[in-house]
């Protein structure tokens with residue numbers, strides 16, 4: 226990420242000499258401060274550092290740009306000699322005696338306040354050089370006894386940050402002649418523990434973290450402090466507000482956490498202040514210039530509502546000729562859904578690749594393969610990872626994410642109102658899930674913004690140039706010790722690449738794939754318990770809720786209520802399921818399926834329990850019928866119990882009608898499952914006492930009427946086609 230600003234002022238002319246600067250009580254002018262840092266690469270952490278420096282108007286000079294980093298792995302930074310070589314060379318050019326140098330790391334450093342506070346605290350330290358302190362001794366613990374004792378505060382020196390007058394610093398590093406991978410920390414330590422040198426050079430440690438906070442060994446001491454639209458990190462041990470925060474050693478993730486807030490990136494008063502920085506608006510582009518996105522769809526296990534997934538994919542607001550589709554399907558059960566999507570719509574996309582179940586590729590290998598396709602495809606600007614269980618409700622997701630212009634960004638999705646989501650706020654010591662302090666607030670939307678997190682999964686967008694620069698390992702997902710998502714995030718973290726989760730918008734949710742059985746024709750019908758929201762969207766009539774709320778329930782005959790409850794699809798699925806099952810009763814009086822074995826008014830039907838649907842049907846009645854019963858028959862509370870719930874088939878040459886009868890119920894629910902005029906002719910229901918008929922039954926609508934005494938009724942003849950109804954005798 227190239228910073229869009231340039232501030233590498235010619236720092237030599239900044240050396241405005243202030244004769245008052247050293248007199249003790251006079252403040253050092255901010256112009257005298259120069260921040261030096263070594264960065265051979267423009268990592269995401271470096272970008273964050275520059276942003277914080279710019280926010281507080283620090284003057285920064287970056288050393289070593291474009292140089293190959295030889296100071297060891299920057300994630301663990303054992304070496305650092307290279308930094309000293311570069312510093313030493315840079316200092317030769319600075320002539321002013323009054324220049325104050327702040328030398329710090331940058332990949333894992335953020336400023337929490339400005340130069341003024343830093344200089345004031347430096348002056349208060351009353352030394353010529355002030356080093357950051359640590360509670361842990363490193364790299365040579367045998368030197369412990371040589372360290373001067375401190376009454377309170379950290380005893381050991383940290384080389385990741387120091388500030389001082391230029392002559393002292395020059396003198397301090399004058400003797401550096403070691404190699405690039407030797408330890409700078411050891412070098413400074415040896416100077417510091419030598420009493421003579423310490424005194425001559427006038428060096429001290431910032432033991433109470435007034436200037437510098439090294440996080441290693443101090444995680445419990447540092448908390449966020451929000452006040453008046455500002456946020457700081459507070460060291461609770463010493464009650465200080467450090468100016469420079471350093472995620473040294475294995476504390477990069479804690480630094481990322483703090484960096485989500487500091488410098489004032491998110492506060493309670495302002496919300497997110499960085500969310501609209503560096504955007505790449507698509508509005509300025511023609512559709513043909515949109516970044517090309519490869520969408521990788523992964524079907525790893527039997528999953529409900531796969532058809533709906535593909536319907537949603539088609540509705541994604543993004544030019545289809547700027548999309549390439551990669552589908553990995555490991556599940557034979559879903560082959561027909563993938564095939565029908567590809568047959569009907571595949572040609573609309575710029576390209577399609579399908580890995581079928583018979584190829585027997587495992588999930589991690591498929592992901593490696595897909596990412597590599599994008600890596601090698603010069604056109605591929607982004608890879609959009611999309612697991613089949615993701616319910617992407619926001620049609621603009623892809624636009625929103627590409628505009629964000631981030632290395633890796635996931636739209637936050639949650640699982641049906643629970644705390645489960647597709648990101649982790651923190652990581653446990655062994656690399657698994659841990660809950661960050663702000664996790665619940667983010668998941669529940671009390672804090673919205675862009676959050677730098679250690680783990681994202683299920684749905685996320687990757688800037689493909691990363692695959693060609695940093696993430697070049699083919700096996701990003703394959704690992705001995707981790708599952709594929711963890712392996713990927715592990716690689717990403719190790720490269721110092723930032724992963725963000727975006728909860729500025731509502732994006733969608735995650736299906737539960739637990740308890741998904743494949744023993745039926747339309748298995749989604751059985752999902753009312755596991756995925757109730759998706760079930761409702763798929764199967765409950767779009768006007769059901771409104772009709773109920775606005776009391777629009779119709780009343781075609783006395784005490785007969787009529788309301789929409791099922792979608793067309795629900796009706797079709799139920800009928801198809803019954804026909805698929807196929808064991809229609811003979812319509813005789815003898816019926817071994819019921820108690821007593823005798824049916825007075827037999828129909829040709831299949832009972833819900835014959836297809837193992839009675840628990841789901843009961844849940845449906847409780848959720849969608851009971852509230853209406855209670856509204857229409859006030860004072861009557863139903864638990865929606867039933868012994869008989871079934872689908873009836875009327876056919877002219879089989880059983881066209883049903884003679885007048887009472888139902889063995891307190892009230893009856895009768896749902897029309899197909900369309901008069903199209904699927905059949907005739908049909909309907911007549912209530913004899915009122916001589917009132919419902920002759921144009923509406924598909925998906927339910928009739929609700931009392932069962933006995935007053936509502937003696939008959940089924941009117943079906944004269945052509947086949948008519949289906951779903952009948953339940955509630956509270957027999």
Ligand SMILES: *[C@@H]1O[C@H](CO)[C@@H](O)[C@H](O)[C@H]1NC(C)=O
Pocket residue numbers: 226227505516606607630688689690691
């Ligand atoms: C991906 O990241 C690279 C490097 O930061 C950047 O130059 C490029 O513009 C990004 N790609 C897109 C499509 O934004």
Ligand SMILES: *[C@@H]1O[C@H](CO)[C@@H](O)[C@H](O)[C@H]1NC(C)=O
Pocket residue numbers: 280281282339
């Ligand atoms: C940084 O400088 C700009 C322009 O001189 C000024 O508007 C802004 O307030 C300064 N920021 C801080 C934090 O001092």
Ligand SMILES: *[C@@H]1O[C@H](CO)[C@@H](O)[C@H](O)[C@H]1NC(C)=O
Pocket residue numbers: 351352353424427
């Ligand atoms: C260290 O320097 C400060 C001024 O920067 C001075 O007041 C103090 O006496 C010096 N201490 C020693 C031990 O020289």
Ligand SMILES: *[C@@H]1O[C@H](CO)[C@@H](O)[C@H](O)[C@H]1NC(C)=O
Pocket residue numbers: 396397398399400416422
């Ligand atoms: C640098 O080396 C010289 C010569 O060995 C020595 O006198 C001096 O104390 C050293 N300076 C420091 C800061 O170590």
Ligand SMILES: *[C@@H]1O[C@H](CO)[C@@H](O)[C@H](O)[C@H]1NC(C)=O
Pocket residue numbers: 767768
């Ligand atoms: C829902 O109600 C609206 C407005 O009355 C109507 O236009 C629409 O067709 C209804 N939807 C269905 C599926 O019947």
